[in-house]
Amino acid sequence: MSQTCIHGSLKGGLAILLLGSVLTVSGCKEDPTLFGGCSTQDINACPRSDGFANPYEAQLELLSWTETLRKASLELTGKLPNESQRAVAEVHGQLGLEASLAEMMRDPRFSQRMIELYNDHFLTDKYLGRENAIELLDEEEWPNLRWFESRFPGDDDTALMTNDSLAREPLELIAHVIRSERPFTEILTADYTMANTYSAFSMIGLPDIPVGLGDNPEGFQEIYVPGIPHAGILTSAMFLNRFPTSDTNINRHRSRMAYYFFLDIDINQFGDRPVDASSDFGENPTLNNPDCTVCHTTMDPVAGLFMNWNENGEYSGEGEWFGPDYILPPGFNGEALPDQDRRNALQWFAQRVAQNPRFAQATVKAVFQGLTGQEILDVTIPAPPDMGGMGGSDGAGGAGGDPGVGGMGGDPGVGGMGGDPGVGGMGGDPGVGGMGGDPGVGGMGGVGGSTPPPPPPPLPDDNPNIDPTVDPALQRAYNVQQQVLRTIQQRFIDSGYNFKVLVREIILSPYFRAKNASPLTSDLEKELSTFGTARLLTPELLSRKIEATTGVRWRSNPNRSDYLLDQYRIFYGGIDSDLVTQRVTEPNGVMASLAQRMAYEVACSAVPYDFSKPASQRLLFPDIDQNTALSETSDQVREAVRHLHDRLLGEDLAGGDEEIAATMVVLMEAYNLGRQGLADESVPEQLAGPCRLNNDRITGADLPDSRRINRDTEYTMRAWMAATSYLLSDYRYLYE
Amino acid sequence: MDRRDFIRMASWAGLTCVLPAAMDPLRASAQPISGSAYTGTYWIFMHAGGGWDPTHLCDPKGRATENENDPMGRFLKSDIRTAGNIEYAPLGDDGTALDAFFQTHYERLLVINGMDTTTNGHDQGTRGTWSGRTAEGHPPIGALIAATHGPNLPMPLIGYGGYLDTQGVTNAVPLGDGGLLHNLAHPSRPDPTGSEENYFGHPDVPGIVQREQQLRLLRLQGKQRLPRIWDGQNELMLARLGQDDLKRVSESLPDDFSNNQLERQIQVALAAYQAGLSVSVSVSRGGFDTHGNHDGNHLPRLIDFVNGANFAMQEAERMGIADKVAVVMGSDFGRTPGYNNGNGKDHWPISSMMMMGPGIPGNRVIGGTDDRHGLQLIDPVTLLPTGAPDTAEGARLSIAHVHRALRNLSGVPNDFKAAFPLAGEDLPIFG
Incomplete structure (x- = not known):
């Protein structure tokens, strides 16, 4: 519920x-709600997914259901799955995972x-x-x-x-x-x-x-703010300010972003942008020059739909827009805005976007990329809108007008919408258009000025042609990915645009779950190039993972923000939503150093803290204590290392695995060096200042003497810190 | 482990290490890792965010008399200052606030006036000024130069602000402005500028951790066959190689940092260059979008901004690298002639750029504007103004012209030029 x-x-x-x-x-x-009754306690109440077949069964290795659970849990909630979730995924596989996901999505x-x-x-x-x-x-x-x-x-x-x-x-x-669990379209249609x-x-x-x-x-x-015709995000003052307009931009930026966010259409890809600044674009090029109209015929009618919202995101309710001799009249996807809807034009627009399958496509794209950190493969030829009905490439269309001005996308000089600027228009300076005038009065100019303007062109085909020059293996990769994405999209639509269904389907898909492959030919390597998430965790995701896995947060003290959300956020590729708006997705030397420092400092904080707690409450070392003797031959120590791999990296390794042996090398080399140093007094018994434990790492409260740790007389604490920091800076910790 | 050790280790493991983006056709010529340090020209790009006012800087207009209606500025034309062939505005209480920069550097300074940005949009103008094209899709010139000369460096382009959409040709590395850099240069030390003690109390333990990290990564990579994941592992491996480089930057940092953020950023960037690790830096100072109280808000920022360039050159001289440093200054666009009702100035597409450095002829002004900062065409050979577009012949000096010249001067190769084409023709901006 x-x-x-x-x-x-x-x-x-x-x-x-x-x-x-x-x-x-x-x-x-x-x-x-669809997921309301679904839980790990009642998996029969869960809506079922048909799941996805492995499209490369013979080659592609997927995460197990429990591995998928861990990855999804960290991604969706920043927590490790609880015991109940682990158990149900272990026993019931996909169904168990789905039940766990339902729980997570209520968090x-x-x-x-x-x-x-x-x-x-x-x-x-x-x-x-x-x-x-x-x-x-x-x-x-x-x-x-x-x-x-x-x-x-x-x-x-x-x-x-x-x-x-x-x-x-x-x-x-x-x-x-x-x-x-309302239809996700409500982010646009919410009144x-x-x-x-x-x-x-x-x-x-x-x-x-x-x-x-x-x-x-x-x-x-x-x-509901009285007097404002809400249209979800489209009429949000914050959204409108973030994507501002100006006297010359006249909402085109907002239009472009609306297409981009909600319809998966990048208008800039429609054609080459004019690059010769010294060329003569002619009179009102966005209306008349084919180099410009290729984008503006799609962009400008939607810009007009923002007519009631000024640069500050405030509603005027006047329903006034420029004349058609200046900019194409408001409309969308082959449909002109009816006069009676001018004062609530964005609501009119929102309803139409919500009904368009491209809305689901755009949502799938955004969420897929958000959850996987992976761009969707695109090997298609950008498809501009079909403007056949706009100006008439055969000269038959158009609203008449001065042939010398040219058409809207048809053959320049034939037909066209330009018109004699002295005849039509909605008031204002001829040739410039104007804000005044009675909405709907006037016309497109041209002969008689009474011919209704043609509606904007329909949206481009949402199934564009593949570029035939692209490597066939990549074409196959594209087709396979599109097939999965289209399936996700359809399931999202069929669920009544339930966002949780979308998240569930992406997590169940092989793109979220792929982890390795059998030996591949060069062609198959390309064909499988879209599989396998290798996403460097964002500062936010990493910060949460640190807390989830170690029980401490990476910060200087309990009263301060986490380093990765504050002073190191931009260093680690994050954004501030202002000057820095693109995440860095490939690490550089600075980020690697930062991860290294994180590993040392978190280990320094977490290891003594964990050892100080009762065994039943320990996350990292539940089966040993700080006095457990370290030895290469100790099964207990080896088991503790095995637990660390599981806890920090999600690796379920056998005791004899070479990775256990490698971590033992770190542990024992550090231990032996430290012991020598203690013996010759080159190494202090005191822990380094930030590692000493006198206050609770979470609350800052004074700890009782029995839990305080300041000395490491056997060098076990620091040896475990070395092993822990080795794992905390591992690829499988920093990436998901 | 240093870069050489890693390469040796990789070679033992039978691996060939190339840049992670070697799959990218634009970087197909990426070379195997080498440890060579960059010693060419260091490019400092300085962006005045919001749209600066060249009529109060290097294209000074002012007013003929104190009673002039609708003046371009509130200083008198007769007070306009000169340094060699360059005129500049008399800012500050006594009109000499820009002297330190212009009088010191005019012999190296090239002023480009009357440049048509063709836009009054901030995003477009910023993109245009730094990429040569107002439309999206082109990387900033600093990224192209960095990708050309430092594809293997850990921080070829240091990005503090300005236009940083690199289009994947390189990464813009945010390097912080000083103090935190020490933390990253010495990640195992609690107090990186004080005691050498590390978290483990033994100097060799961090080395064990780092050695085993890379060995494990090699093992993981050896078992991984999905190219996306393999590439991700490769990225991390290469990034780790840059860790030791930060120590070199840290060691090159001055003991005393400036109190001014822009100047601190320049100090870090120059240290990175001196360590051989960086090719270019993009810095930005905002607050130039002064639609109201223009003189009160805009002019102090202009003075600070120009003083920042002066500081960069002073630091470069102190470090003995002044002959290697190029400084390029620009902004989104210019500001409207005269003042609006709020004593502010709005957006105006005509702007200026100033630059100096190796290969840039100094004591020179090209292009120009009329008394109202209106566009003037230029002679395509002499680059001197010929008159207004409706009465004169000549070329319209565009941002694309400037960037064509910058690309040529900085050695940007033809494959980058073809991938990110610019309009127009080459003009002899640098002779």
Whole structure:
């Protein structure tokens, strides 16, 4: 069961807020969901997946179900699977994994992971911190924006919480739709937005009488801001600010990004961009020059659909746009925007995007890349839109006009939409267009000015042709991958756009699970080049993995942020959603050094801490203690090494495996060197300062003497630190 | 383990080590790893983020009298300063704030005025100024130069800001601005700038860990047959080879860091160059998008920015590498003639660039603009302005022209030029 809230209960705005806590509980109901009853305790309640056959059964080796479980758990929640999940995957295979996935996808950390995934696209976390989001909004439009200044003067925490709540609006919408298992199309069609108590006060208002912040002021709920025709993310002020417009750009950037994010169409790929800055593009080239119209015929009508939203992401509701002699009229995918929808043009657009199969395609692509870190193979020839109906390549189409101006994509000089700028237009300066005028009045110019403008071209074929010059083995790789992705896409659609189905299917697919292959011919090597995730973990994923596997976080003390989320985030290839927006996916020397330092410092922190705990609570060394003598021949020590491989790397090795022997080499070489050093007093008995344990690594609380560790008189602690850091900096730790 | 040891070890294991992107046709000529240090020109690209105002810098306009309506600037034309053949704006309280830079470096300095960026969009302008094309898809010139001369270096392009979409020709390495670099150069030391003690209390233990790490990676790789995973393992192996290089950068760092972030970044970059590990750096200073209170907000930043270039050259001289360092300064675009109602200036496509370094003729101004910072065509031979486009003949000086020249000067090879073509023709910008 998932919790959803009826936004209607909040439509009363101020009046409802008088109840103070209404945002947290009132109006909520429980809806049944596809995965609601599914758990490792009740696998029969789980929706079944048909799974995927191994497309290269004879060659491709996949992760076992339990290995897949571990990888998925770290990816989706940043945690290791619990015992119940491991057991059910072990016994029931795929079905058990599916049940575990359902549990994981109810974990709040899964929501945070999806927010992270989508922020890589929308980058709206740029506005977290200080008053970065608040400053984007106009107090004349949002008179209660700074409600906290009067209610909590000088309270920086409340100001920051308000700011960050406003900034997170679009990503919280995504998390909400996922969590409640609503159709994912609702991220565009939602007739509400998301706010918690802090941001709702800014958006809707603050009553005159004192109210509290409710029981759960940080919890996000649906709200409806009166007077605004919400269209999910498309009308989010943060989204609109992040993808801004200007007087000359006139929403084209927003249009391009909407195509890119929600329809998997990169308009820039439609044709060569003009590169000769000194050439004469002619009059209004985006309307008339075929070099430009190849993109603009698709882009500009959707730019017009953003007509009601200004550069600050504020709604005007005027439904006014430039004249058709300046820019193509609003529309989408072969359909002109009806006049009656001008004031809610983005809602009109959102409904159409949601119904288009390309929305599912774009979503599959984003999530596949997000979960695997792998670009989808593309060996196709970019397919521009079919503009046959736009200007008429045979001269028959078009709305008439001055033949000298040229057509919209047809043969220049034949037909065309240009028209005599003195005849048509919607007001404003002829030739430039204008913002004024009665919407729908005027026309496209040309003869009589009464011929309705042709609608925008239909979207390009979503099954483009393969480039025949590409290596046939890569063509086969493309076809196999597309077949799997199309299957995932169809299952996503068939589930009613349930995002959790999409995540489940990607994890079950051989692209998430491939781990090795039998010896391959050169052709097969290319054909299987899309298999096998070899993703360098992002700073966020690595940070969570450290905590999950070792029980400590990599940070200077409990009051500070994790290094990988703070001072080392950019060093380790992360983004700040502002100046740095592309993740570094291949490590460099700096990142390798950083991983090395991480390994040493985490081992230094985790090993004494783990040994200090009762055996039953230890994660790394449950079967030995700090006094266990180290010896190459000790089965107990070898078993402890075997456990470390399992815990840190997910490797289930036999005691005699060469990797166990290699780790034993690290352990024993370090041990022997250290012992010699202790004997000749070149090595201190005291642990290095940061490794000494006097306070709890998690809480910072003083530890009792019995748990304090400051000395290492036998060098066992540091030998285990060496072995642990060897594994923490391993490929299989840093990559998934 | 150092690079040589690794290569030896790899060779024992029967492996051939090539750059991870050797599959990329653009890098198909990648060479096996070598330990050679880069000693060619070091390129410092300085981006003034937001769109700078050349009329207050190297294309000074000012006003004829204090009563002039709609002035281009609030200084008098008669106060415009000169250094050799170069004019510059009299900024600062006494009009001499830019003297330190221009008077010191004019003999090496090339000023390009009247450059048409053809855009007033920040993203497009930034891309255009640093790649030669406003549309997406071209890497910055710093990446092309880095990929040309330092494909095997651990940090060929150090990226602190500006346009860094390298299109895969190389990676832009964010190197931090000083202190943290020591932590990474000496990852096993709790206090990298103090005691040499490591986390293990014994100096040889980290070496054991690192040796066994690479051996394990080789074992994993030997068993791996999926090319994606094999490549990932190769990436990590090669990246680890760059770890020791950081020590060399760390050792080249000055004891005293500047308090100014831009200057600290330049110090780190020059240290990386001196260690032979870097070919170029891209730094950025923001805050130039002054739609309001232009003079109050923009001009101090211009002074800081130009002083940053001056600092780079001073540091290079202190390190004895001044004759190897090239500095290139640019911005998204220019700013509109005159002031708007908020005393600000909006976006204007005509801009300037300034550069100096090996192969760049100094004490020279090419291109030009009219009194209102309007476009002037240029003679394609002399590169001097010929007049406004509607009355004169000549070429329109574009960002593509500048980048064609920069590519030629820096030795960017033809395969890169073909992969990322630029419009127009070659102009004798560097003679």
